[in-house]
Amino acid sequence: MIDRLIEAVEKKKNPTVAGLNPRIEFIPGHLTDEAFGRYGRNLEGAAEALWQFNRRIIDSVYDVIPAVKLQSAYYEMYGWEGMRAFKRTAEYAKKMGLFVIADIKCGDRAGAAAAYADAYLGNTDIGMGIKVPAFNTDAVTVSPYFGEEGLKPFIDTKKTVFIAVKALNKEEDRVLEEKIAKLGETSRGTYGYSNIGALIEASTPEGLSNIRRKMPCAYFMITGYGVQGANAESVAGAFDRNGAGAVVSASRSIMYSYINNKTKPEGFDAAARAEVLNMRTEIRKALKL
């Protein structure tokens, strides 16, 4: 439910989403040494290091951010062991009160889309009336490439879906934006926003404030902040007049803040917290909050 994310943003006074997309080469040596020492230098060891890294980041920031976003590519590259780290991270983040977004950009035909919806937002039937959640996240990103049939299974879960919008101002993009706008109008939650949101790059050719006007009920997740070039000023247009309606996700600039700031690797989690608080200050200033 988008209402839960909105309430968390309000409570933490921070629209910052920490993207947890760890890569082994950027994880501090004391964590990788321990993980590889225990499991061997293999995918299991690497995945253990990812999970320990994520856990410490979550411990350090959970009280000042509303949500985390896990990009599945950076877990699948470490095999099923990586996907186990994905699940552990998602579970732990949830336990710590965070809203968990699976960035899977799923775009498939109806049958497969339904299976992905079960995997990330629903439950898997394993017989004898037993249903278990496979990854148990609160929201997903989806690709609209296959149209209605690929989106419906996710929308039907009534959980939050961020549809990837390119906003290139081509005919196909306009059709999609209109569709999201329409879907939003008929499915507003308590705060006026719908579970059917949009995932948008900050560097989108059309200005974010244009896009904001086009889809007034769609909650936005904006990517590209920090290392990828966007800053508080450039994302401000994504928000509504009350400074609400959007979250801004950053990954490398938070996770690897200790590298960017040339501070001690042992303090990577404190550095991540400092960056998250910095983002809060910057964005709130740009939004005049």
Place this chain on the structure above:
Amino acid sequence: MIDRLIEAVEKKKNPTVAGLNPRIEFIPGHLTDEAFGRYGRNLEGAAEALWQFNRRIIDSVYDVIPAVKLQSAYYEMYGWEGMRAFKRTAEYAKKMGLFVIADIKCGDRAGAAAAYADAYLGNTDIGMGIKVPAFNTDAVTVSPYFGEEGLKPFIDTKKTVFIAVKALNKEEDRVLEEKIAKLGETSRGTYGYSNIGALIEASTPEGLSNIRRKMPCAYFMITGYGVQGANAESVAGAFDRNGAGAVVSASRSIMYSYINNKTKPEGFDAAARAEVLNMRTEIRKALKL
């Protein structure tokens, strides 16, 4: 390499790809009982049943088909345990000489696309100069939603990429088809076909023979055969004048042949083999081979 797939089709005289997308509710009871008995009625038990089911299907058909296709959705819905079954299946199929296609329909931005390309077609760097394959498949399906940046990391691996083509005859579809045609011309293998292929539904609004003419160097993977409605006659247009240039994937009609034919569950693997041989006969007849 597409050449390997072409040679396998030629050798087996069969353009049939077995889609291994198992769902626990359709797996014979003697396999699920054993798996759940050993691991408990949980995702681990379910995933074990998927793997045992797949292994027996592969044992039964490996000498008469060139390739298998694993749709990742049907593994992810069983969690990381399901992805372990995916890897075991892919490894075993490879060992049995089959060409392994990961049906992931990946469509993401450059960074994530590169991570997926590493995961399925390449290697993952885990430090100290050690690189390990995460899923080690021979080909993937990709979505062109994010354009060039999302396709390039896969194409750069020089392995086989099937780009999902909707063939709706819209402007965006025509642009994509022209692009695939162009890419194919400059990257032909020994048999005139490129590593950059196309994934197409048999029920595509434009006829398959039209699409065939538009992308003469693109190897096709056609879906929708069997339970989904297409038959040998309706897929024949996807092939070139030599009866080559395409494979036809079927999943439920092969895997669950024992259900469709109301034969004993214990004979599910023999039923799958019979269906695969039936597809071979039907398609070769339609192609006048």
